[in-house]
Amino acid sequence: MARAPERPILFDRTPLAVGPQETLLHALGRRGWPAVQRSIRYHRPRGPFCGVGYCTGCLVRVNGRPNVRACRYEPSPGDVVTTENSWPSPRFDLLGALDYLFPRGIDTLHGFRRPAWATRAYHRIVRRLAGFGAAPDGPGAPAAPPLRRTVDVAIVGAGPAGRAVAACLANAGVRPLVIDRQLHPPPVPGTDLLGRTTVTFLPPPGASGDARFALLGFEEPARGVEVRARSVVVASGGYDASLFFGGNDRPGVVTADGAFALLDANERLPFGRAVVVGGGDRVDTVLERFGDAVAAVVAPGGIEPSVVRRASDQGIPLYPRSLVLRADGRSRVRSLTLRPRGGGPRFSLPCDAVVLAHRRLPTPQLFFQAGARMEWRAGSGAYHPVLSDAAETTVPGLFAVGAAAGMLPGQDAAVGERVVARIQRGATADPAPLPRVPAEGPAELEGYYRELLLEPRSGRWVACPCEDVLISEVEEAHQRGYRGIEVIKRYTGLGTGLCQGRYCLPDALLVLSLLEERPPPEVGYITQRPPVVPTPLAAFAALTDPSAVAEGT
Amino acid sequence: MSALARPAYRAVVVGGGVLGLYTAVHLARAGAGPILVLERGFLSSGASGRNGGGVRQQWETRATVRLARESVAAYRRFGAEFGYNVWFRQSGYLFLAETDTELARLRAVHDLVVSEGLPSRVLDASGVARLVEGIAPDAVVGGTYLATDGTLYPFPAVWGLYEAARALGVEVALGVEALGVEVEAGRVVAVTTSAGRVETPTVVNAAGGWSAEFSRRAGLSVPNVATRHEILATEPLKPFLDPMVVRASDGLYFSQTMRGELVGGIAPRDVAGVDRGLPSSPRFLGEMSRALVRLVPRLGPVGVLRAWSGFYDDTPDGFPVLGTDPRCAGFVHANGFGGHGFMLAPAASLRVARAAMGEATDLDPGTFSPARFLARDRPTSVERLQLG
Numbered sequence: 001m002a003r004a005p006e007r008p009i010l011f012d013r014t015p016l017a018v019g020p021q022e023t024l025l026h027a028l029g030r031r032g033w034p035a036v037q038r039s040i041r042y043h044r045p046r047g048p049f050c051g052v053g054y055c056t057g058c059l060v061r062v063n064g065r066p067n068v069r070a071c072r073y074e075p076s077p078g079d080v081v082t083t084e085n086s087w088p089s090p091r092f093d094l095l096g097a098l099d100y101l102f103p104r105g106i107d108t109l110h111g112f113r114r115p116a117w118a119t120r121a122y123h124r125i126v127r128r129l130a131g132f133g134a135a136p137d138g139p140g141a142p143a144a145p146p147l148r149r150t151v152d153v154a155i156v157g158a159g160p161a162g163r164a165v166a167a168c169l170a171n172a173g174v175r176p177l178v179i180d181r182q183l184h185p186p187p188v189p190g191t192d193l194l195g196r197t198t199v200t201f202l203p204p205p206g207a208s209g210d211a212r213f214a215l216l217g218f219e220e221p222a223r224g225v226e227v228r229a230r231s232v233v234v235a236s237g238g239y240d241a242s243l244f245f246g247g248n249d250r251p252g253v254v255t256a257d258g259a260f261a262l263l264d265a266n267e268r269l270p271f272g273r274a275v276v277v278g279g280g281d282r283v284d285t286v287l288e289r290f291g292d293a294v295a296a297v298v299a300p301g302g303i304e305p306s307v308v309r310r311a312s313d314q315g316i317p318l319y320p321r322s323l324v325l326r327a328d329g330r331s332r333v334r335s336l337t338l339r340p341r342g343g344g345p346r347f348s349l350p351c352d353a354v355v356l357a358h359r360r361l362p363t364p365q366l367f368f369q370a371g372a373r374m375e376w377r378a379g380s381g382a383y384h385p386v387l388s389d390a391a392e393t394t395v396p397g398l399f400a401v402g403a404a405a406g407m408l409p410g411q412d413a414a415v416g417e418r419v420v421a422r423i424q425r426g427a428t429a430d431p432a433p434l435p436r437v438p439a440e441g442p443a444e445l446e447g448y449y450r451e452l453l454l455e456p457r458s459g460r461w462v463a464c465p466c467e468d469v470l471i472s473e474v475e476e477a478h479q480r481g482y483r484g485i486e487v488i489k490r491y492t493g494l495g496t497g498l499c500q501g502r503y504c505l506p507d508a509l510l511v512l513s514l515l516e517e518r519p520p521p522e523v524g525y526i527t528q529r530p531p532v533v534p535t536p537l538a539a540f541a542a543l544t545d546p547s548a549v550a551e552g553t
Numbered sequence: 554m555s556a557l558a559r560p561a562y563r564a565v566v567v568g569g570g571v572l573g574l575y576t577a578v579h580l581a582r583a584g585a586g587p588i589l590v591l592e593r594g595f596l597s598s599g600a601s602g603r604n605g606g607g608v609r610q611q612w613e614t615r616a617t618v619r620l621a622r623e624s625v626a627a628y629r630r631f632g633a634e635f636g637y638n639v640w641f642r643q644s645g646y647l648f649l650a651e652t653d654t655e656l657a658r659l660r661a662v663h664d665l666v667v668s669e670g671l672p673s674r675v676l677d678a679s680g681v682a683r684l685v686e687g688i689a690p691d692a693v694v695g696g697t698y699l700a701t702d703g704t705l706y707p708f709p710a711v712w713g714l715y716e717a718a719r720a721l722g723v724e725v726a727l728g729v730e731a732l733g734v735e736v737e738a739g740r741v742v743a744v745t746t747s748a749g750r751v752e753t754p755t756v757v758n759a760a761g762g763w764s765a766e767f768s769r770r771a772g773l774s775v776p777n778v779a780t781r782h783e784i785l786a787t788e789p790l791k792p793f794l795d796p797m798v799v800r801a802s803d804g805l806y807f808s809q810t811m812r813g814e815l816v817g818g819i820a821p822r823d824v825a826g827v828d829r830g831l832p833s834s835p836r837f838l839g840e841m842s843r844a845l846v847r848l849v850p851r852l853g854p855v856g857v858l859r860a861w862s863g864f865y866d867d868t869p870d871g872f873p874v875l876g877t878d879p880r881c882a883g884f885v886h887a888n889g890f891g892g893h894g895f896m897l898a899p900a901a902s903l904r905v906a907r908a909a910m911g912e913a914t915d916l917d918p919g920t921f922s923p924a925r926f927l928a929r930d931r932p933t934s935v936e937r938l939q940l941g
Contacts, residue, residue, distance in 0.1 A: 040789075065854045067788050084791075108640075109709055113632035123642050123811070130813030131789040135687070139850040202835040216835050222854060371832075467812075480716070483727075487595050490602060490708045493812075498788055498858065530833050534788045534856025537842040541853070544839025 009079040012089070016081075019265065021184060024070040024081065025051075025058055029262045029270045033251055033332055036060055036070060038086045040497075041106055041129060041468035042460070043095040045331045047251035049465070051261025052239055053181070053533065054499040056466050059132045060084065065140055065221075066133020067498070067534075071261045072220065074183065084133045091331060095129075099460075105470050109491075132498075139538070146224030146542050147194075151177040153423060154215060154229035156366060158185040158193065161402025162235030164412035166191045168420040177227060179215070181533075196220040199227060200531040201369045205395050213370075213397065216543060222536040224543035231397045231423050236363040238403035242503040243277060243300075243356055244452070244471060244511070246326035246459030252333030256286050256357035269293050271353035275336045277324060278358035279303035281409065284310060286357050291316065296349050298322045298338060300358055300448045319349075323452050326459050327354055341451055359444060361506055362404045368528035370395050376521040377406050379437030381444040382506060383525065389431050390422035391415055399423075411435040443520060449510050463511075464504035466497020474508060478515045485509055485524040498534065501526060558724050561752035562589040564909050565744045566759055567731040567767055570601035571707070571898045572887050572905075573759035574714035574725070579906035581721035588723045589753070591746055593730035593763075597711045600761045601895060603863030605784055605816050607797045607808065608896040609646040609702040610671055611662050613938045616920045617872070618669050620900040627899030628705055635713030639705040640811045644795040646702035647676075647684055648940075649693045655801040659697045662938065666699060673699045684796055687851040693800075704797055704808050707895055731760070734771035734884065741771075741883030755909050757885045762864025764888035773878055776926050777889050778867045782818060783837040785860040787852075789813030804940040805844045814858065819844055820940060833860040865892040871936035875901055875921040876908045885909045886923045891939055 006017040011028070018027040025048055028034035036058055037046040049057040051071050058070035061082045075081070086093035098106070112122040153169060155162045158180035169176050170190030178191045185195045199217030215227040240255035242248065252271065254262070256278075262269055272293050276286050279299030284307050287294060291314045297307065298319045311318055319338060325346065326337040335348040359381070367374060367385040372393035374383040384406035385393040391407075392399050399419045401407060407415055415434065421427060461471040469492045477491040485508065488494065494508055495501030505526045513520040563585050566573045569592025577590045592598075608628055610621040627634075628641040650656035659675075666673040674680075677695045682688050684698065718725055726748060734756055735743040743752045760767045762779040769775070790813050797808035804820020819841045838860060846853045866888050868874060874889035887905040890897060904914040904921075919925055920934055 066790060067856065109637055109712070111638065113636075113638050116630075116633060119632075123640065126640075127642075127792045127811055127813075130811060131791040134791040135793040136851045136854045139846070139853040202833065202838065204832045207832050207834070214835065216838075481719075482596070482712075484595050487597065490597050491712060500859065529859040529861050530838075531857060531860070534858050536854050536856055537787070537846050538853035540838045540842035540857060541846045544835065544843060 007075055007077045009075045009077065009081060011081045012083055018075045021074065022265065023183070023261070024060070024073045024075050025261055026264045027075070028070060030264060030268070033270045034058065034070065035090045035251060035331060036083050037132065038090055038093050038096065039249065039465065039468045040132065042099040042102065043086070043093050044099050044249060044460070044468075045090065045096070045251050046249060046465070048254060048262060049258050050239070050255055050499070050503065051258030054239070054502050056132060056498050061133050063140075064137030066136060072183065085131075105472065140222070143222040143224070143538055143542060146226060146539075147219065148226045149177055150212070150228040152229065153177070153231045153233065154179060154213070154227050155191070155233045155235060156199065157235035157237055157402065157404070158182065158188055159235060159237045159402060161237070161407065161412045161415070162233070163188050164416035165233050165235065165401055165419050168413075168416040172420055172424050174424070177229070179227065194219065194225065197225050198531070198533045198535070199225060200535075201366060202530055204369060204371050205398065206371065217531065218535050218539035222538045224539040226543055231399065233399040233401060233419060234366050234404060235402045236366060236404045238360045238362045239502065240282065240356055241359040241361045241506060243324060243358060244449070244461055244463060244507050245324045246457060246461050247328060247333070249460070249462040249465045250327045250329055250333045251331055252329065252352060253327055253354045254356065256282055256355055259286065259353070259355045260289065263290065273351050274353040274355050275349050275351040276355045276357055278356070279307055279320060282357040282360055283307045286355060287311060287314060287316070295351055298324060298336070298349070300324070300445060323448070323455060325455060328459070339455070341448070360403060362406060364404060365528045365532045367393060367400060367404070368525075369530055370398050372398060374525065375439065376519070377437050377439045378441040378443045379439070380406055381446070381510065381520075384436075387434060389434060390418045391434060392422060406437045408435040408437060443510060443513070445507070445510055446514070449507075450514055453511065453514060463508055464492075464494040464497060466499050467493045469494040469504070471511070474511065475515065478512070483516055485512055485526060488512060495526065557589065557726060557729070557746070557748050557751055559587055559589075559751065562587045563753065564588050564755040564757060565731070565751060565753045566590045566757040567744075568592065568599070568759035568761055569596060569715075569725055569727065570599050570759065570761055570894070571710055571714060572761070572890070572894050572902055573757065574711065574718050575898050575902035576757055576759060576887055576905045576909070577718045577723045578714055578721060579903050580909060581718065581723050583906065583910060585910055589751060590718065590723060590725045591729050591731045592725065592727050595727060596715055597708055600863045601707060601711050603784070603861060604707055604892070604895050605806065605808065605818065606704045606707050606810065606895070607646065607806070608641065608705060609699070609797070611646055611648065611666050611673065611697065611699050611702065611938065612936060613662055613665070614920070614934055614936045615665060615669065616917050617897075617936050618666060618671075620897050622669065622671065623900035624897050625701060631710065631713065635717050637709040637713030639710045639713070641703055641705040642811065643701050643703035645698050645700040645797070647681065647696055647698045647796040647798050649681060649696045649798065649800040651693055651800070651802050653694060656695050659801060663697045671699055671701060673697055685798055685849065686793055687849050689848055689850055692848055698796065702797065704810065706811060710895070731767060732770070736771060736881055739880070739882055741881060755883045755885060757887050757905060757909055759887040759905075761888065761894065762866050764866050764886070768886075771881060771884055773880055773884065775874070775923070776869050777874070779864045780867055781862050782865050782892060783833055783841075783860060783862040784816065784818040785838065785841060786858050787815040788856045788858050790815070790855065799940050800848070801940065803844065805841070805848065806940065807845060815852070815855065817841065817845065833862060866894070867891045869926070870934065871939050872920055872934070873897065873901060874923050875904055875916055876914065876923060879924045879927065
């Protein structure tokens with residue numbers, strides 16, 4: 001097979017070869033499990049987790065720029081990449097002692113108050129623990145002038161649902177602009193496609209008095225993007241959720257997204273005996289892609305017949321209705337301890353990875369930011385926008401399709417037709433209810449967590465990996481009388497880190513709902529503040545700089 | 554909403570932010586009797602949970618310097634007093650001057666602050682550069698620096714005060730809104746709330762951005778104006794900036810928190826009125842980012858993690874309104890802080906509590922009293938250092 005020349009870079013002063021269109025994470029994964037980070041408070045070993053550019057597991061410094069996600073970065077020849085937040089190295093970090101010295105956690109709210117004369121020393125010590133990367137060495141290369149586009153229809157997300165709407169629009173003679181976060185989204189026929197671009201509604205619709213939507217954001221690494229559109233279709237899809245258990249932040253515990261991000265072009269993975277958590281479609285996909293690297297499937301609930309069939313074809317044992325209690329191992333997960341739900345002895349499965357594929361969460365940020373009315377849908381255990389039969393949100397001209405909208409899979413084309421009919425003719429031909437996940441019933445995982453919270457615990461249960469907030473801190477805040485996710489978030493710091501709460505708040509909402517004995521919607525919304533992902537100051541600066549006006553085509 | 558515990562209270566405090574809670578604590582400690590605090594949202598949902606955490610003593614007027622100095626002392630002992638660590642880090646406030654005129658203005662502040670016994674210093678450009686690593690060359694001509702100013706982490710102050718108030722027997726009603734005040738013969742007799750009516754001879758208006766609206770519900774016109782102020786936080790970085798930095802010309806301010814995030818805003822305060830909601834604007838994100846990157850170019854690649862906004866409660870002369878309204882006995886103001894309520898709360902709330910108990914305070918009536926806006930001679934003293 002002919003291969004393009006590899007790109008030689010330096011990783012922690014050692015040469016590393018990176019293939020064409022290969023991310024830094026891929027290249028690192030070829031050498032084994034990438035150990036590149038430490039956690040913020042306890043300096044626990046961390047590695048890639050989410051694979052989609054949200055979490056803090058693969059942050060590295062590239063050419064003097066901190067907090068670059070290895071899973072989102074395609075190196076250029078000569079790049080100098082270094083690990084940060086550990087000394088002397090992420091594999092052996094002296095501050096890792098904190099994890100042993102504070103088995104019950106570091107209480108920054110109540111601790112460090114006495115003796116008063118030590119205050120300054122405490123401040124210095126605790127402050128040292130802040131941050132992952134150091135401030136940038138310099139301003140970096142000047143970014144290209146911002147890209148400004150005005151279109152009739154913008155589609156956010158080039159996944160199946162977004163593509164279906166794009167295809168319907170193309171049939172109707174409309175050429176939409178498709179915006180997608182992926183580094184290399186496959187082309188969508190009949191559209192203009194902006195890859196590696198993330199946008200936020202700014203200002204929120206209705207706030208500017210403009211009839212058009214304004215979407216502000218950036219193309220990675222730092223080019224400002226401004227899009228104005230008469231209609232916006234959000235097809236932002238979903239992502240694989242985290243799960244609360246002891247040692248859930250161990251290197252080797254990854255989401256299915258994270259595992260796919262580690263698969264290299266030759267479909268090789270830095271693990272061979274994974275325990276996959278889940279029992280639905282997503283597990284099916286995992287087994288299809290790398291079933292030969294899977295040692296067992298463990299499901300919090302039941303297991304779909306399709307998964308049962310595929311697993312038995314591949315000779316993979318199944319453990320339905322299991323509580324996941326603890327991942328053991330230090331710099332790499334070695335085993336996963338389980339217990340059957342409803343009773344039964346604990347047992348451990350040896351493994352070298354745990355792949356979380358039990359729950360796919362919608363990506364709702366844009367709906368919240370647009371001010372669309374949201375509703376709790378128990379079928380996904382998450383908030384989705386309230387929709388008309390034409391998939392229009394309560395914000396006129398803003399549509400929601402696909403997983404973000406809580407649509408059932410396989411309905412994309414039919415939903416796309418309705419959206420386009422509404423955009424084109426102001427009407428929908430099909431008044432039937434949309435095919436969506438159920439709104440009523442017990443929330444997914446509710447019964448699971450009810451049972452799990454009664455289990456004796458061991459190991460660190462990290463609720464919020466970005467800020468190293470433990471479940472016990474959430475429970476303590478509850479015991480002190482604090483109620484509601486907004487207050488618990490401010491009290492514990494849960495959900496205030498770099499992933500903006502994506503991997504902690506959804507499950508924390510379920511846990512709080514059990515503690516507070518009221519349904520999740522009463523525990524609260526999760527305020528989604530702009531931007532959708534951390535956006536460089538330079539990109540925002542250029543977007544409003546009168547001297548840097550450049551019209552895109 | 555849950556019902557209130559009593560039919561009558563000695564005082565009802567409207568607003569469960571740092572001002573209201575501190576006032577309630579002072580009242581309870583003085584043995585005032587049953588106290589009720591009404592918070593229409595959740596704890597820290599207002600400006601007490603939305604501010605940048607700055608605490609400074611550099612002001613243009615002696616009265617404010619003194620309130621601020623006393624508040625600094627209170628925040629220094631907050632952990633011992635209330636059991637919560639607010640991480641009050643005295644790393645100084647650095648005011649930047651871009652012109653000699655601005656520096657002269659800062660120098661006047663410096664002289665006043667020094668005369669109050671505070672260790673302010675005037676810095677030249679190289680002195681500033683030593684405190685702000687990576688500042689653009691020729692960005693400033695100099696500045697003033699007061700090392701005992703600082704920043705704190707606002708949330709724990711709210712938790713500490715909330716728990717202290719409750720331990721003292723104060724009833725803090727969350728999610729309960731104060732709807733109006735019943736006045737008879739020029740005296741407060743009751744407060745109507747979303748959880749029912751309660752009798753009280755005293756109501757304290759500590760409603761922050763909503764204070765003018767609440768005063769009007771009591772039939773009192775006030776000159777307070779709510780203005781929206783935006784703020785942003787970046788991704789966390791290892792510590793590299795110690796002081797809170799404030800630029801005199803445009804009110805750009807930023808500091809690095811204990812968590813490593815750069816938190817800051819910029820002066821233009823537009824869009825009056827609490828009814829306008831709290832969206833973030835592209836204008837703010839653009840102006841703020843541009844100002845920050847031009848001043849410290851190395852920050853260009855740093856990611857904005859989140860942006861939010863809150864309400865300032867501004868007064869025409871820049872001073873807060875503290876004390877009993879002369880038009881209505883028992884109606885006590887604790888508002889108009891113009892974005893500086895958190896930093897002045899400990900000292901200001903003590904005077905408010907005294908006023909609420911009908912005692913005399915040591916506050917200069919011409920400066921802080923609500924009566925000053927009613928007097929024929931408008932206030933002559935003005936606090937213009939409304940920055941950061």
